[in-house]
Each structure stands twice: as C-alpha cells, then as structure tokens.
Amino acid sequence: MDGIDVAAAEFRMGGDGWLELRPLGCLELAYPGELRAELLAALPPAECSARQLCRLDTMVGRAFGVAALRGLTELCDGRADLVGSLGQTIYHWVQDGRCEGTLQLGQPAWIAEATGLPVVADLRARDVAAGGHGAPLAGLFDQLWLGHRAARTAALNLGGIANISVVGGAVPPLAYDTGPGNALLDAATRLLPERRERDEGGRLAAIGSPHPGLLSILLADPYYELAPPKSTGKEHYTADYLRAALDRVAEPPEGPDLLATLVELTAQTVARECERQEATRVVASGGGVHNATLMAALSRHLAPAELVTSAAEGLPADGKEGYLAALLGLLTFCGQPGNLPATTGAVGPRPLGSITPGRTALRLPEPWPRQPVALRCVQGNAGVQGNTGADGGHITGEPVRTGG
Incomplete structure (x- = not known):
C-alpha cells in the first residue's frame, strides 16, 4: 500500500x-x-x-x-x-x-x-x-522469463509479503510466499514515537542489533513449516501480531534494534527457502530492494548463492x-x-x-x-x-x- x-x-x-x-x-x-x-x-x-x-x-x-x-x-x-x-x-x-x-x-x-x-x-x-492460492501469480511470468536456464533460479519479490518463484534446472517450478517482506518492518516504524511510514533505506535498522529472543519467537511461526504451495498476507503479519510477540519478551527491543530484528526475520526466512529449493541465483524486485540493510542481510544469508536485482535481467526492480x-x-x-x-x-x-x-x-x-x-x-x-x-x-x- x-x-x-x-x-x-x-x-x-x-x-x-x-x-x-x-x-x-x-x-x-x-x-x-x-x-x-x-x-x-x-x-x-x-x-x-x-x-x-x-x-x-x-x-x-x-x-x-x-x-x-x-x-x-x-x-x-x-x-x-x-x-x-x-x-x-x-x-x-x-x-x-x-x-x-x-x-x-x-x-x-x-x-x-x-x-x-x-x-x-x-x-x-x-x-x-x-x-x-491465487498468489503469488508471478509463477508463469518467472518460468517464461528465467525458467529456460540450467541453473536453479529464485525470482524474489520483496513487497509487504515476500514471495519466490523457483524455476530452471531439472526440477518442476515452485512459487509461494515465504513470509513477511516489508509488512512487519512498516508496522514497526508506525509504532515508533516518530510514527514514520517506513525506515527509508533501512537506515535505522543499520544502527541496531537483532534481538535473539524476539527473533526466535518470530521464527517459530508455524507458517514457515508448511509445505508449498502456500500463501499468506498482511492479515496475518499485523501490528497486533508484532505486539503479541513483543509481549513474550522480558526486555523487548525498541527502535533500531526492533527494526534490525525484523530485517533479520525477512532475510532468514527468504534465505532458508531459497536454500531449501537449491537456488544458486536470486533475482530480487519490489520495494524492499531499496532497503540497503535488508539487501545486505539477504546477501549474507544467501551466500554462496548470488543476489542480483531484476534490472540485471532487463526489468526495473x-x-x-x-x-x-x-x-x-x-x-x-x-x-x-x-x-x-x-x-x-x-x-x-x-x-x-x-x-x-x-x-x-x-x-x-x-x-x-x-x-x-x-x-x-x-x-x-x-x-x-x-x-x-x-x-x-x-x-x-x-x-x-x-x-x-
């Protein structure tokens, strides 16, 4: 939105x-x-x-x-x-x-x-x-666009919800939502005293440190263990969802540390699925590519898989x-x-x-x-x-x- x-x-x-x-x-x-x-x-x-x-x-x-x-x-x-x-x-x-x-x-x-x-x-x-599931609908587009390659490639969309289409190689294509992209990050910035709409470029998250306890609680969401095809949405990853997780932490993080934790959540859940599908190249698009902190975390967790934006394949991100x-x-x-x-x-x-x-x-x-x-x-x-x-x-x- x-x-x-x-x-x-x-x-x-x-x-x-x-x-x-x-x-x-x-x-x-x-x-x-x-x-x-x-x-x-x-x-x-x-x-x-x-x-x-x-x-x-x-x-x-x-x-x-x-x-x-x-x-x-x-x-x-x-x-x-x-x-x-x-x-x-x-x-x-x-x-x-x-x-x-x-x-x-x-x-x-x-x-x-x-x-x-x-x-x-x-x-x-x-x-x-x-x-x-009606989502993600990019599967056919990504199959036509990238599926002729010998290498297994994940087309990653970083919207409010993150989703991947995994195509190429000898395995049939798959596409599904991996979990939150920017949804929880944006919800968190609106909870800050300044009530920002978003963390532009991930600048606040860059000066924070992930909170291990909160990250562990968030990663325990049963959605991540469901087999594809599957989909989710902002009706699941809401501000109330985030507050409920924070209430379970003795000393909940605030500000930059909270945002750094949510960046780590998106990066880990995306990278886990790309690794599970044996993708060796990830082609990213969507608003999340402008979050430099998120892209750095993704690159770190995806390694040795290569991370590029869709501009490298002829489409503006x-x-x-x-x-x-x-x-x-x-x-x-x-x-x-x-x-x-x-x-x-x-x-x-x-x-x-x-x-x-x-x-x-x-x-x-x-x-x-x-x-x-x-x-x-x-x-x-x-x-x-x-x-x-x-x-x-x-x-x-x-x-x-x-x-x-």
Whole structure:
C-alpha cells in the first residue's frame, strides 16, 4: 500500500513461441494521503463495513484510473491496446492451509472510463476458484522469463509479503510466499514515537542489533513449516501480531534494534527457502530492494548463492509487478491461461480475470494458437536481446501495447 505501480510494455509473439517484452517505462504514484490512511485502517484485525468497502473500491478505482492515464500519456505516447490490473489486496482468506477467497479493490470501470481502454482485472480469483492460492501469480511470468536456464533460479519479490518463484534446472517450478517482506518492518516504524511510514533505506535498522529472543519467537511461526504451495498476507503479519510477540519478551527491543530484528526475520526466512529449493541465483524486485540493510542481510544469508536485482535481467526492480499485470492481461486477452498450476496449486491452467470494455465495442484478437514457451526482455528500438542464455529465434507479428 505504499503506492500505485504503473508499467507499460510492448509485446510481440514469435512463431517459435518466444514472447518479446519491450519495457516502455514505469512510474510509482503515491496514494492520496486520506485514501492510504483509510486502506491501512481497514486491514485486519479491524472491521470493514459495506459502506467502507464500497468507498475504498471506488476510491482505489479512481486512483488507478488517474495512474493508468498518466502511464498511457507519459510512457506510451497515448497509444495502448489494453490495461491489466492486479488491484489492491485488502484481504486474502487462507484457512487450514487452503485459500478460500481473496479480495482486491480497485473497480476497473474507473480505469476503463479514464483511459478508454479495455481492462483485465480481478486476476487472482479464478485461480482460487480452481483450487489454487491465487498468489503469488508471478509463477508463469518467472518460468517464461528465467525458467529456460540450467541453473536453479529464485525470482524474489520483496513487497509487504515476500514471495519466490523457483524455476530452471531439472526440477518442476515452485512459487509461494515465504513470509513477511516489508509488512512487519512498516508496522514497526508506525509504532515508533516518530510514527514514520517506513525506515527509508533501512537506515535505522543499520544502527541496531537483532534481538535473539524476539527473533526466535518470530521464527517459530508455524507458517514457515508448511509445505508449498502456500500463501499468506498482511492479515496475518499485523501490528497486533508484532505486539503479541513483543509481549513474550522480558526486555523487548525498541527502535533500531526492533527494526534490525525484523530485517533479520525477512532475510532468514527468504534465505532458508531459497536454500531449501537449491537456488544458486536470486533475482530480487519490489520495494524492499531499496532497503540497503535488508539487501545486505539477504546477501549474507544467501551466500554462496548470488543476489542480483531484476534490472540485471532487463526489468526495473520497481516495475516487475506492473509488467506482471501487463503480461497477465495480455494472456487473457489472447485466450491463454495466466496461472501455472505447479506454483499456485490450482487443478489446471486457467485464463485469469474479467474484462471490462473500453469506450468502444470490445474486439478481442484472434486467440494465439499456442502458449508462449519463453519470455525475452529487449531494450530500445534495436531489439537488443536480454540476458536469456539462449537464442530465442526471430520475433514476428504486430506488437501489442499493454499497461499494468
């Protein structure tokens, strides 16, 4: 809930099954202050009335519409074919290890009205209905992007919740939430006397020391022992969750020491799962990559595995989720599934989301005759091949511009 990520991309599908993604740029827009405060106030364990839910769905949709219009204007010269929207997760319902439902806000009609473009939204619910977790949905993207490598690679997203997609090598792909990313860190900074929104760059955590007792209590959370596929959310890692752990410590840490402990929690839980899945390279994205203290702790715990950001693979670290939304919207538009059952636990591949028409009659393109087999990121007009580790062949066909 730090803000709205917007990305624009141009896609071409080749006859050889390689899908070319050309990033056109990305933006991050802050939520209006009042809206962000209302979103945070609606998170569990707080109650949320039907009136609040309607207001938030509308206000987030309006904010998304403003953001999408800026992306359309500033990133792709006012020309695009469709918009993909992951929405703002407000609740992710997991019970007894099974995802029963998930709710993302941001009414897509506001995006369609603002841009005039068709919108593919509500992307998680279909996977959940098919028995999956609906999260993380990056499994197919990461498999196409990095899965052709011989080395086992973990694509790591450091959002409020941290998740990994482990692809490549001879083992089937996996994707799941490892635990908190920034969620508890942000909750802790709001508990400080200064009531900050976040620890910018991890500067406070850098001068603190992890508290062994609190860290041990936090690491004992049963979630970490569940087998994948699995998912969790901010409804689990709340300020009350943190207070309950602090109440069990005789001399609870404060300020920098508390933040250093939570950095260590994220780093250890991520590294443990990457090691468990025998990943030798970790490609990180999301807001957490800007926390230098967290990235240093991750690098230390992941060694000898290599830690890089997604920019090393042709995607800006801040734009990865936006490009994911763009790809998922494109796949649905072109009649292809967007989930990877091996990573979400769904019973089979499914087209994701619902389509809201733009200002004109909805005209879907001819469905692609085959699924993409791999994704190549290219830069600029020259079509420079990204670091794919393989010759993907020639890309043909008309480009499709998609925003996420």
